[in-house]
Amino acid sequence: MPSERAASTRYLIRGATLPDGTGTDLLLAGGRIAELGPGLSSAGASVVDAAGLIALPGLVDLHTHLREPGFEQSETILTGSRAAAIGGFTSVFAMANTSPAQDTAGVVEQVLALGEQAGYVTVQPIGAVTVGLAGERLAELGAMAASRARVRVFSDDGFCVSDPLLMRRALEYVKAFDGVVAQHAQEPRLTEKAQMNEGALSGELGLMGWPAVAEESIIARDVLLAEHVGSRLHVCHVSTAGSVDVIRWAKARGINVTAEATPHHLLLTEDLVVGYDARFKVNPPLRRREDVEALRAGLADGTIDIVATDHAPHPVESKDCEWDAAANGMVGLESALSVVHAAVVTGGQLDWSDVARVLSAAPARIGRVDGQGQGLVIGAPAELTLYDPAASRVFGREDLAGKGSNSPYLSMTLPGRVHATFHRGYATVLDGALRPVAEIAAHGENTHG
């Protein structure tokens, strides 16, 4: 069906609203935003009616667990890519805690290739900081950076690089190729057997607490190390008010640090633990209302640079069990934009231009990924999402496109809905539904050579 395929590579998006509020048409052709402005001609293009929809640059997630290789019962690169597309993402950074770990050029190249094969989003592998994420010796950072995967983000996420000397060496090493170390800030000795945020509620519930200081002390140490060696540090999933203060101080001092907050830490509080529903068990844990407020304020004033999902799918048996035995983590790709909408847009702390920055431009810049986060301008790669801000839905299992059903939002009412996602000029999602991967693969052969 060559004619159908040819038609599908040109889209006229009619009557969209840009993040700054301007109304426009967008013509996607040749994998780029070919034209932008009112009243564009639809000749030869598939028309997408975008009345009432906001056009956002394709979302970029700096923190995704895709689980492949090794944990394919939880997620695969294909299923995780589908979850990303349905959530409006056009690129995800795949965390290194796979099996084998993403700690060699061979494994990161394998992840890159599987992402290309899936075709829904750009899958950019993150490299492990230490061999096997064991925290004992540095992985082959240079080889991963020089590989076809061009790794620039290194993280042992899931584990903290707690050894200060290893952390220093990693920060020194990545300078050579403009890399960044993304730290999961958790002092391990202070969080042994921890089950939830430490405070009055953990005392009442009789659960071992995860104190804020275990996060804040590592961040304080690491910003000082980053300053000392003149390197780039990124802090994963900041969860406490004190951490926001430390990062604000570091930035004021000129330290090269960036930070992320997850959608769940921006919306949910530790009070949800009361029902012992393991969907609310996550690491770092859900915190107090004051922490949520501090994260929102930090995101609004730029102390927190980005929102990243920490999408962490688990099989049902890992969550459908007693709180103490349950795995940490929540799926987040499919719900991220709606949760950010509910957490910080509805209340006026962020506008849609801010959302474009914290979910696209800034994560692409921090991760140094090509072809992403360039915004909606003529000539930019056709990476975008159309979002319906007026929609509202009770979030359900049918809204999840990955393998994991461990979403904390099931049965909650969330605002908005992703209407369409375009990756490399092709609609991966239309009318809120995934397009067949075979068509995308065929398109890929046609346009990327």
Ligand SMILES: [Zn+2]
């Ligand atoms: Zn983590």
